[in-house]
Amino acid sequence: MCKHILNVQASIRAPCCKQWFDCAECHAEVSDHPLRKTTEMVFGCKKCKKVFRKDMSNFEEEDEYCPHCDNKFIVEAKTPQMAIAVEGHDERMGERFEKDLRLKEDNVKSVFDPNADLSHLLG
Ligand SMILES: [Zn+2]
Ligand SMILES: [Zn+2]
Ligand SMILES: [Zn+2]
Numbered sequence: 256m257c258k259h260i261l262n263v264q265a266s267i268r269a270p271c272c273k274q275w276f277d278c279a280e281c282h283a284e285v286s287d288h289p290l291r292k293t294t295e296m297v298f299g300c301k302k303c304k305k306v307f308r309k310d311m312s313n314f315e316e317e318d319e320y321c322p323h324c325d326n327k328f329i330v331e332a333k334t335p336q337m338a339i340a341v342e343g344h345d346e347r348m349g350e351r352f353e354k355d356l357r358l359k360e361d362n363v364k365s366v367f368d369p370n371a372d373l374s375h376l377l378g
Pocket of ligand 1: 269270271272273282286288289290291
């Protein structure tokens, strides 16, 4: 079980150091080198414990399933950070959201304020 992606369904075999990891973050934590990108990824299904390869340059919807047991191993990653964001504690998200709200309010004012000069809108 990986602490970055809580619902990880398959391990990946790092092409650089030939070690198994649950996610790229796990690799980064224990490695002194970046995870090498490759078009042919080696996965290990967590459900049936079998290994299979996928061509990432030609990845289609049916490739999201383990070829051995049909376990869907490409899932929307559940991360601890996402769990926090849902509860509204992500500072960055909050700021951006407030900015959006302000922008909207400004637009509303300029259209509905009776004192606003709308002559340019009326032609
Ligand atoms: Zn590596
Ligand atoms: Zn991880
Ligand atoms: Zn499987």
